[in-house]
Amino acid sequence: SQQGEEDPQALSIQEGENATMNCSYKTSINNLQWYRQNSGRGLVHLILIRSNEREKHSGRLRVTLDTSKKSSSLLITASRAADTASYFCATTKETSGSRLTFGEGTQLTVNP
Amino acid sequence: DTEVTQTPKHLVMGMTNKKSLKCEQHMGHRAMYWYKQKAKKPPELMFVYSYEKLSINESVPSRFSPECPNSSLLNLHLHALQPEDSALYLCASSQVKRTSGDVNEQFFGPGTRLTVL
Numbered sequence: 428s429q430q431g432e433e434d435p436q437a438l439s440i441q442e443g444e445n446a447t448m449n450c451s452y453k454t455s456i457n458n459l460q461w462y463r464q465n466s467g468r469g470l471v472h473l474i475l476i477r478s479n480e481r482e483k484h485s486g487r488l489r490v491t492l493d494t495s496k497k498s499s500s501l502l503i504t505a506s507r508a509a510d511t512a513s514y515f516c517a518t519t520k521e522t523s524g525s526r527l528t529f530g531e532g533t534q535l536t537v538n539p
Numbered sequence: 540d541t542e543v544t545q546t547p548k549h550l551v552m553g554m555t556n557k558k559s560l561k562c563e564q565h566m567g568h569r570a571m572y573w574y575k576q577k578a579k580k581p582p583e584l585m586f587v588y589s590y591e592k593l594s595i596n597e598s599v600p601s602r603f604s605p606e607c608p609n610s611s612l613l614n615l616h617l618h619a620l621q622p623e624d625s626a627l628y629l630c631a632s633s634q635v636k637r638t639s640g641d642v643n644e645q646f647f648g649p650g651t652r653l654t655v656l
Contacts, residue, residue: 460644462647467627467650467652468649468650469543469629469647469648469649469650470582470629470631470645470647471647472644472645472646475644515581515582519636519643525570525572525587525589525594525633525635525636525643526584526587526595527584527643527645529581529582530581531580531581532579532580532581534579
């Protein structure tokens with residue numbers, strides 16, 4: 428079963444605005460990763476945050492992790508039309524080896 | 540080379556056909572994965588190979604048969620599929636997780652869009 432839930436399910440914004448997506452999970456994790464998927468294509472790894480980290484940045488991406496609330500957020504600043512995609516969080520647990528458990532995903536549409 | 544390739548891109552098959560999906564990577568990764576993804580849903584793990592040995596089978600029906608002939612190749616053999624098996628099949632690879640501190644960023648191929656008639 429999927430561990431993560433994401434909200435919103437869909438988000439539509441204008442170019443230049445910021446987009447925030449949230450992910451919640453149920454059990455203790457080792458790390459949390461965010462992936463992007465363009466329509467009907469493979470997933471691309473965006474950023475990873477370990478369970479002992481609280482915030483991480485990569486370019487226009489900012490990820491936060493709150494292990495006490497079992498939640499994470501992905502912020503995309505100054506969005507572009509090319510950011511239009513589905514965004515998934517994925518968690519790994521200490522005992523799950525290489526298994527990634529994906530959240531339900533957020534469909535982001537950035538309008539030019 | 541940080542690419543995972545998958546062939547074919549699209550596949551249409553009848554319920555009595557036998558076909559195979561292929562995946563290849565040359566990143567030296569010793570963990571390889573098959574996922575199934577339905578429209579507007581997240582990927583669902585099917586199989587994991589670690590050092591060319593099957594390490595995880597997520598209770599997948601036997602009409603799906605994985606094979607890892609060497610460290611660069613992963614196949615998924617399909618036989619007697621059902622229409623509900625129509626989906627995007629994704630292959631991924633990663634480093635093998637050796638310790639709890641290891642990370643396992645996965646590299647995904649573009650997928651094979653499978654339609655079962």
